[in-house]
Amino acid sequence: MSTKETTPHTDHHESTRLRDERLRKLEKIKSLGIDPYPYKFTRTHKAKELQEKYQHLENSQETTDSVTVAGRIHNERNDWMFIDLYDDSGKIQLYCDKEKLDQKLVEFLPLLDKGDQIGAVGTVRRTPRGELSIKVTEITILCKTLLPLPEIIEGKRRHLGIHDIETRYRQRYLDLIVTPTSKETLRKRALITAGIRNYLNNIGYIEIETPVLQTEAGGAEAKPFVTHHNALDIELFLRIATELHLKRLVVGGFEKVYELGRIFRNEGISTRHNPEFTSIELYEAYADYHDMMNLTEDLIKTVCKNVNETLQVEFQGKPIDYEKPWKRVTMLDLIKEHTGVDFAPLLGKNVKEVHDLPQIKNLKINLSECGSVGETIAEVFEEKVESKLIQPTFVMDHPIETSPLAKKHRTTSGLTERFELFINGWEIANSFSELTDPLDQRARLEEQAKKKDAGDEEAHSLDLDFITALEYGLPPTGGLGIGIDRLVMLLTNSASIRDVIAFPTMKPV
């Protein structure tokens, strides 16, 4: 501090100047024998509790009820006569009548700054203007801040806030202080994840944590992050799915098991993609994908109602109705509906012959990457149908070539018992009647391994221990995965995945 005082102001950046001013006040507070960073403070009420409790207090009415509150100063008016104090429940105004205040406190007030955390004791009153206030008798500094909070001006109106979206994500603590909706979104996210766990725990599921560090990153098609374990001197991968370990747990005798947790995929970043994101996967013995559809629909309806108190939710201007029974339709029927092409008779045909059919050529889709009719179907679906599925829709019975972990369809050959849930054109959930036949599973993963060897970085890897587990017997099992971040986006009307992740991945500055 002492060297700073001798430094000319001209050598300082503005931010340093503002900080120095607060350091000066900090020193002053210390010199008064006050600890600017005390250990504990006991309050009697939160802001919201007071607002509710004194809802019926009339304008200008005063009580003798003494209360103690604590929070952060967001604003001050008329030389500290009015202070807007915020805690995590909301706002309460402090009223400082300097004529009646202890002289020491009057002298202390100018040492405060917006952003400081304080505790206050006083009596409850409603001002003539109708603002519930605490008529202050004591103020305790709880934390002296050194940096000013960001403020924005709209018209002539000034309030706390940040327009710069980069700052909002990089310095999320600031965003949370000054942007009420940011805080609300994360609060809702917590409500959603807690709601999901509650729902599942109540019907007999248990949550078990499976490894993040794996020697084979299996269970999905994605590029993994690679890391290294020093003591073992081996390459390890961050998990891309929880699927294979959870199914091992079902082999081990857990009949209803899930994990809600972080997974990692080494792919692009966008408004809908963060390299680490949260999924829930759950597995239920003796269930099939029809059971999983019922569970998915009921689960999402339940959390939606919890969070929004309604099943009609707007997403970026589009009304989405979660209430009506969700449409259940096969992938082939949807393709037929949107393109007029019926793939059912083409299943099992030679892929080149299929691509040469006039009605396929007319679709004007690049199918050169599709090495099978199944892959062609998936591609046509993605190109022509996916983005149109705005209202909740279960898309059922995917081709076998693109679903290596799903059981063959019980009646239609070439298809599997799988569904994906689409809302707002996004895949929200993915589910199968899990493949339990160890010989079939081995054959399908070996097929994937061939693709991987041929250079497909995203093909499934061959996890031999998983195959071994299946040979010890996986009962009929329904499995389900839900992308939590996108679900939260939908239920909180958030345009970017970064809004629903507290600390989204950013390039270092």
Added chain:
RNA sequence: GCGCUUGUAGCUCAGGGGUAGAGCACUCGGCUUUUAACCGAUUGGUCGUGCGUUCAAAUCGCACCAGGCGCACCA
């Protein structure tokens, strides 16, 4: 990874070859017993970074860095 676009004071933004601007915030002073208070004064900036063009660059060009949006990949 590609395309478009943005980066100027603590915050929000103007300025687009000729001495770096405004509002608010901060600081100081005045007025006021009051609710975006008001009035006045002073502060405050390597114009994202680097290299170039030019007598002269915040401004023009190129490269790089970071963000946003779109595309690709994907959930």
